[in-house]
Amino acid sequence: MKTSRDPSFHQFEQRKIDHIELALDPKHQAEGSHGLERITLLHTALPELDFSEVNLATHTLGTAVPTPFFISSMTAGHAHANKINTLLALACETRGWAMGVGSQRRELSDPEEKKNSAKLRQLAPKALLFGNIGLSQLIQTKPAAIQALVDALQAQAMIVHCNPLQECFQPEGTPFFKGGYKALDTLARHLPVPVIVKETGCGFSYATLQRLNELAIAAVDVSGLGGTHWGRIEGARSPRQHLLAQAAHTFRHWGISTVDALEAALKLHPRYEVWASGGVRSGLDAAKLLAMGATLVGYAKPILDAALKGLDELLTLMQTYEYELKVALFCTGNATLKQLRESNTWHLKTK
Numbered sequence: 073m074k075t076s077r078d079p080s081f082h083q084f085e086q087r088k089i090d091h092i093e094l095a096l097d098p099k100h101q102a103e104g105s106h107g108l109e110r111i112t113l114l115h116t117a118l119p120e121l122d123f124s125e126v127n128l129a130t131h132t133l134g135t136a137v138p139t140p141f142f143i144s145s146m147t148a149g150h151a152h153a154n155k156i157n158t159l160l161a162l163a164c165e166t167r168g169w170a171m172g173v174g175s176q177r178r179e180l181s182d183p184e185e186k187k188n189s190a191k192l193r194q195l196a197p198k199a200l201l202f203g204n205i206g207l208s209q210l211i212q213t214k215p216a217a218i219q220a221l222v223d224a225l226q227a228q229a230m231i232v233h234c235n236p237l238q239e240c241f242q243p244e245g246t247p248f249f250k251g252g253y254k255a256l257d258t259l260a261r262h263l264p265v266p267v268i269v270k271e272t273g274c275g276f277s278y279a280t281l282q283r284l285n286e287l288a289i290a291a292v293d294v295s296g297l298g299g300t301h302w303g304r305i306e307g308a309r310s311p312r313q314h315l316l317a318q319a320a321h322t323f324r325h326w327g328i329s330t331v332d333a334l335e336a337a338l339k340l341h342p343r344y345e346v347w348a349s350g351g352v353r354s355g356l357d358a359a360k361l362l363a364m365g366a367t368l369v370g371y372a373k374p375i376l377d378a379a380l381k382g383l384d385e386l387l388t389l390m391q392t393y394e395y396e397l398k399v400a401l402f403c404t405g406n407a408t409l410k411q412l413r414e415s416n417t418w419h420l421k422t423k
């Protein structure tokens with residue numbers, strides 16, 4: 073069992089603090105490569121609606137939710153993370169957003185850590201909260217231990233994140249992904265809550281999405297290229313001359329854009345829900361992805377930025393995104409997200 077006195081704990085804590093600092097540096101964003109500029113929503117001069125009729129309510133994982141937004145998994149397992157997660161949980165409870173917690177890896181070896189998950193649930197009794205674990209940890213962990221992570225958070229779903237590029241450049245990385253599909257399949261069959269698979273900013277190819285469609289998973293968050301880039305972040309954690317830093321620089325544009333990954337997923341007509349994240353920076357960005365057919369849209373870095381400034385800043389940002397999405401619906405003549413999806417009021421430019 074690892075405790076806060078273990079040297080490995082301090083290494084873990086420092087890594088998580090580095091991640092937060094480096095994620096906020098614009099150099100570590102793959103800005104402009106998400107593909108959102110290729111999508112145009114068509115302006116409707118006569119919407120035949122009052123703005124007050126626009127409604128963001130939708131459904132996900134068989135549950136009605138007031139907005140199609142979620143805060144994408146970020147941090148967990150150290151004191152600073154607990155403060156950030158407290159703000160995120162309170163904000164999600166207030167605004168009716170869903171929230172993915174950051175990797176619960178530490179809870180696997182330190183049962184004390186489960187108390188923090190329990191506290192988050194107390195702060196957000198109504199919100200949809202999703203657990204989180206990395207695929208390389210899942211492969212080495214029995215489903216019963218993952219079930220314990222779900223129980224601690226009373227999570228409505230469990231997210232498994234795929235991050236092969238990050239694991240290659242992380243000095244303490246665990247690039248062990250053999251057996252990934254089998255582990256996901258076993259988990260999806262074992263857990264009583266839905267299993268969601270996500271990337272962390274490098275997207276999914278059509279072939280991978282097709283293979284995931286053979287599993288009993290409930291959703292895929294494509295989390296594509298265009299925002300936070302974990303190759304860049306891990307590269308910055310090694311000295312500049314180190315081979316990891318040099319190789320990470322070579323791979324600084326690596327990944328499949330959010331729009332390309334979403335398009336590939338929707339082409340499949342998969343059994344799972346398709347969620348979109350990766351470089352989403354406004355409610356208008358979200359509207360484009362929802363018009364294409366995403367069920368939910370997630371934000372990570374901009375939410376972290378706002379949360380570090382305080383709860384008011386965070387709530388204002390979330391309200392801004394909601395308002396922008398409502399404007400996009402109104403000005404395309406759609407009162408609901410279902411109408412937006414079905415109205416074909418968007419256009420995708422070919423490359």
Ligand SMILES: Cc1cc2nc3c(=O)[nH]c(=O)nc-3n(C[C@H](O)[C@H](O)[C@H](O)COP(=O)(O)O)c2cc1C
Pocket residue numbers: 091092095144145146147173174175204232233270271272273295298299300349350351352370371372373374376
């Ligand atoms: C500081 C930070 C920590 C993150 N930690 C996790 C994590 O523990 N698990 C996970 O699935 N994704 C993690 N991510 C990835 C995000 O959930 C998201 O997929 C990615 O950042 C792309 O979204 P963005 O461009 O809006 O930041 C993290 C992101 C940030 C910014």
